[in-house]
Amino acid sequence: MFSKFQNHIVSRFPFLAEKKLFLAVSGGLDSMVLLHLLHKLPYQIAVLHCNFQLRSLESFGDQEFIQNYCIQNNIPIFTTQFDTEAFAQDYKLSIQVAARELRYSWFYELLEEKNFDYLLTAHHADDNLETFIINLSRGSGLEGLIGIPEQNDKIIRPLLPFSREEILKFAEENKIEWREDSSNASTKYLRNKIRHDLVPVLKEINVNFLDTLQKTQSYLRETKEMVEDASIMIYQQVAKEVGEDIHFDLNKLKKLPNYKSYLYQWLNEFGFSAWNDIYDLVESQSGKQVFAHEFRLLKNRETLILSPISEISEKDEFEIHENDTEVNFPLKMTLCNVGHTTFGSNRTIFVDAEKIQFPLVLRKWKEGDVFCPFGMSGKSKKVSKLFKDEKLSLLEKEKTWILCSDNQIIWVVGIRQDERFKINNTTNKILKIELQ
Missing domain, CATH: 3.30.465 (Uridine Diphospho-n-acetylenolpyruvylglucosamine Reductase; domain 3)
Known part of the structure; x- marks a missing residue:
């Protein structure tokens, strides 16, 4: 297995040669074999171990076992402890999901903090089979049936081609010690039930079941690539x-x-x-x-x-003060005094600066808002009726902002100015407001 593993990791992951690698090590058979293999190869490695405190003294025994192994073999190690049950209860998660959330969050934190490049885990072919069956039983699409990926961002799984049987045989031949997790014997978890009750039957039916599954998943991956290509082509049309x-x-x-x-x-x-x-x-x-x-x-x-979904509440209001020349949030607008007007538009308005009162308020529109649309000689109109006339969608309505002076609407921004603030022959000071 050593030669096979060496050839596999060199051919599939040649970029790891000069990188700093974390190994996720639980102390069980799979992770101890992975640690043994990589320790014998010229890679720069360090161990990460999570103590989830789910098995009382047994959990602390795992931690001590791994720490002693790393000290004896001069391998750097980082450990942490989680109150997994409390976390699961607080966030209403299953224990397994909670443990996964905790460990991967910590893994990524340490990758950045310690400036390591990748994390290697000991998932193998039997794990892949169990995951396939779990996803199949839940009605998964292609994504859930193509198998555990060899690489997912900074997570790499170099043992995926190897069966649990191969790993066990290698451990026994090389006298590698490991810790047995007592919870693995229980069938109260779905994965364990599949492992103990279903997988042996599948392997009895077909002794090469793992190889057959790998071929099937290879075909499924090719199918997924075709689907993605077709999806992109149709997306561009629709x-x-x-x-x-x-x-x-x-x-x-x-x-x-x-x-x-x-x-x-x-x-x-x-x-x-x-x-x-x-x-x-x-x-x-x-x-x-x-x-x-x-x-x-x-x-x-x-x-x-x-x-x-916008994070801005309808209650949010933003003030614009007299000396402000630009607004950058929640909209980008400019304000400036000008000596004359140019052609106005829905995105640019000119108002009589002596008719407005600062601070101006920029807010979302509200049901019941009324204004006097520019060009309608002071006749009032509900903003909601304006939206209906303009055939705005619900999203467009929700994204519409109102510019107000002393609770009077100056501008339904980007749509219509208010008649009451327009310039005329008596205007002495003109303010130009432009939506960028």
């Missing part, structure tokens, strides 16, 4: 990026024979999970929405609009 938003043309989308698959491919990375609601949105009435944690999808006539 989608249009407008600022931070993405607009999907429903007339074009619905002509595709498998438009639901494309929607999944495009929206999955934004954290959506209510896929049936998203698919129903295509035929829903205008104004319906589906939310993810940081994004939302809005049906607006014959368009689906993907938009980030």
Whole structure:
């Protein structure tokens, strides 16, 4: 196995030769074999060990075992301890998910703090099989069936081609000591149940099951690449990026024979999970929405609009003082006194500076807002009616700002100026306000 491992890591990860590597070591069979292998090769390594305090004295025994091994072999080691049960309870997570969140957060923290390049873990072929079955049982798409990736950002898994049987045989032949995790014998966890009850049956049916799975996953990865290529091509035909938003043309989308698959491919990375609601949105009435944690999808006539959820509350107000010449947040605007006017537009207005009172207030529009639209001789109109006339989508309405003077609207920003603040023959001082 040593030669096979050496050839594998040199051919698949040649860039590791001059890098500083962390090894995640639990003290179990797999991680101790990985540590043994890399210690014998000319790599610069250090060990990371997490004590999750889930097995009382046994957890501290693991930590002591690894610390002693590293001292004896002159290997740098970093350890930490977590109150995993309390963390899981506080954040309403399963113990396994909590442990994963804690360890990977710490791993990435140390990679940056200690200026190391990569973290190596001891996931192997049997882990990959178990993960495949778990994802299959949960109704996963291609992403969950192609297997544990050999590399994911700074995480590298060099033992993936090796079976648990190969690793055990190597450990016994080389008299490598390891610690047995007593919780691995319990079948109360899904992964352990699959490991003890299902995997042996699969291997009994086909002794080469792991090799067969690797071939299948290779085909699935090729299929995924084809899907991604097709997805990019169709995206360019259907989608249009407008600022931070993405607009999907429903007339074009619905002509595709498998438009639901494309929607999944495009929206999955934004954290959506209510896929049936998203698919129903295509035929829903205008104004319906589906939310993810940081994004939302809005049906607006014959368009689906993907938009980030704004962190600015409707209650937020921003003051503009008399000496301010520019505003950089939440909008970019410039203000300056001018001697004459040029052609105005929705993005540029000219107001009688003697009619306004500082500080001006920039705020989101509110239901019930009324103003006097420029050119309508002082007739009042609800801002909501203006939005309806302009056929603004819900997102466009929510992104609209109002510029006010003493609670009177000067400008529905970017859309219409108020008649009451326009310049006339008696104006002595002109203020130009421009949306950048």
